[in-house]
Amino acid sequence: MSNNRSGVFFGGLMLGATIGTLTGLLVAPRTGRETRKLLKKSADALPELAEDLSTSVQLQADRLSVSAVRNWDETLERLRDAIASGIEATQRESQVLKTQNTDDDIDSEDPNSPHLSN
Template sequence: MSNNRSGVFIGGLMLGATIGALTGLLAAPRAGRETRKLLKKSADALPELAEDISTTVHIQADRLSASALRNWDDTLERLRIAIAAGVDATQRESGALRRQNSAESESADPLVQHLER
């Protein structure tokens, strides 16, 4: 989760720096020709900046995906263990109930057993 936040922070930082640089260029007391040169250089750097941001976002998405996959695998494994424990407990309890019913029927009144036949 913190990897995702750091990627968003880096992307925001890059975007903020670009916007700040452009604003500074427009507000700077320079001649029009110098300002246009600087704007052109900044515009030429935008594709590279966009690629850097895209790469950062892609890396962060891969990390998040891998983390989610690990969490999903851990959850599935815990679920398998819980189901196996539940099945085992059910079988033990079922056997105990059968033994109890068997013992109760053997110790029943002979007259009731004779009538049930």
């Protein structure tokens, strides 16, 4: 989403700069010949300007992509850690329950056990 906003922003910035330049050239007090020369120079510079804009947007997209992959990797690692902790806790709880059940079985067989109720 940020990449799209940045591209739109830079595109609008370039369009505004081009329109401003053309308007300035057309209302400037110059002869027609001088104005046409300046317009030709500006028109000749547009492909280079568009290429620079494209390169800038591509670099920004690459940075965002790297950042997204890094965030994904960090999230995935935290998820793996959480799953491993959950598995360990479940195994410990299972072991505690087995031990309690074993103790209860032993107590139920011993008539002198304090755990038996009358």
